[in-house]
Amino acid sequence: MSGAKEIDNLIELMAKLPGLGPRSARRAVLHLIRKRALLLTPLADSMCRVAETARECLNCGNVGTADICDICESEKRATGQLCIVEDVADLWAMERSGVFRGRYHVLGGTLSALDSIGPEQLRIPRLLDRVTSEDISEVILALNATIDGQTTAHYIADQLDGRVRVTSLAQGVPIGGELDYLDDGTITAAMNARKDI
Amino acid sequence: MSGAKEIDNLIELMAKLPGLGPRSARRAVLHLIRKRALLLTPLADSMCRVAETARECLNCGNVGTADICDICESEKRATGQLCIVEDVADLWAMERSGVFRGRYHVLGGTLSALDSIGPEQLRIPRLLDRVTSEDISEVILALNATIDGQTTAHYIADQLDGRVRVTSLAQGVPIGGELDYLDDGTITAAMNARKDI
Known part of the structure; x- marks a missing residue:
């Protein structure tokens, strides 16, 4: 496309990033070449460092x-x-919200019978270990409010039943939300969980 | 944000690319870390190579x-x-359209009195040299159909007047275009340039 193999190769790789297609990859690569010292070289260096050092926390x-x-x-x-x-x-x-000052546990997905993802495919056995070994008093389930997320939350709550306090994020009207634009499920949840002012 | 300096730095740099913001940069970086061997390492290598080798054609x-x-x-x-x-x-x-098999000349912008961009700030003197030295018979002006683009086209046509044939891209209804959605200027241009079938 540009006529130069290295540049075409870079465009092809950039187009594989989520959120970028062929057109925006071409735009990004031209931008990078124009801002070589300011952006392209630092970005290349940063990618090399992350490629070498990034890893999953064992805990x-x-x-x-x-x-x-x-x-x-x-x-x-x-x-x-x-x-x-x-x-x-x-x-x-x-972490961006800054509201939670404890520690985390990343499951790496949700239980899914369709995709045959069971507790062993997720980090659930490790979670049960941690609850025992780290002297945990409360497990907060901050899973997505999807069917799979809620199924997983119920499974974990069952497994931990009686051992620790298990809580989940409140469901209701989001901050700045207008009732007219909310779905029925959210309004029902907010109504059921209403509280005294 | 991730808690690791190298990763936060990569997210910050990625967010400077056109078409990516902070949110999509975070998504892209997580995707890159997950596909380290397939995408992150090749992309870092490719960027290094392009940073070293990319340059503007002197011609x-x-x-x-x-x-x-x-x-x-x-x-x-x-x-x-x-x-x-x-x-x-x-x-x-x-080049993607594949319709043109001659050579190009990239101006690097358009004339603009407001931004004080004159012919010397563009590659116009070099263009006049090339027309003489390379035995050019036709100059095709493929500039954008904006006011600045057309001003620049007229300026170049004036400079080359009498020395070579000067043409410009046709204006009219784009392929697949619906009249109802076209602006008045395009319809007027297409009408004025109508041709026998």
Whole structure:
């Protein structure tokens, strides 16, 4: 396309990123070539470093650059609470909100009979170990409000029944949400969980 | 955000690409880490190679990996025709269509009094040289149909007046276009340039 093999190759690889197609990959590559010193070289270096160092935390499944991630290592995090999320993107979303100061456990997906994903394919056995060994008092299930997410939440709650306090995120009207645009399920959930002011 | 400096740094750099914001950059980086061998390492290598080798063709302004680009070097390209485009993305678009088999000249922008871009800021003097030295018989102006693009086209046509044949891309109804959705200017142009069937 550009006539130069290396550049065409870079465009092809960039087009494989989620959110980029062939057209936006071409635009991105031209932008990179124009901003070589400011963007292309630092980006290439950064990718090399991440390719060498990125790994899954052996404890919680978060992505980091050490065998045990910074959150698991940190002494500032509360030890009694464990927040369960489906994947690393969810963990990052929780961290951005800054509301939770305990530790995490990343399942790596949800139970799914259709895709034959059982507890062993997820990080559920490791979770049960952690609850015992780390002296956990509360497990917070922050799974997506999808059918698979809720099935997984119920399974984990069953497994932990009686051993620790198990909670899940509240369901209701999102901040800034307008009733007119909400689906029936959300309104029903918010109504059922209504509280005194 | 992820807690690891290298990964946060990569997300920040990726978010600077056109078409990606912070959210899609996070998604892209997680995707890259998951497909390390298949995507992240090849992409990092490819970026390093492009950062080292990419340069502007000294002759036409195309982006390539040699001082003179493959299109200028190729003996298969017709020598008599020169297609003038605003930037490299336009050259690539022309090449994808496969309709033109001559050589190109990339201006690097358009004349603009507001931004004080005159002929010397573009590759226009070099164009006038090429028309003389390369025995050009036709200059095809493939500039964007914007005010700046058309101003630049008229300026170049004036400069070349009498020396070579100067043509420009036809204006009219795009292939697959519906009249109901076209602007008045395009319909007027198509009407004025109507032809016998």
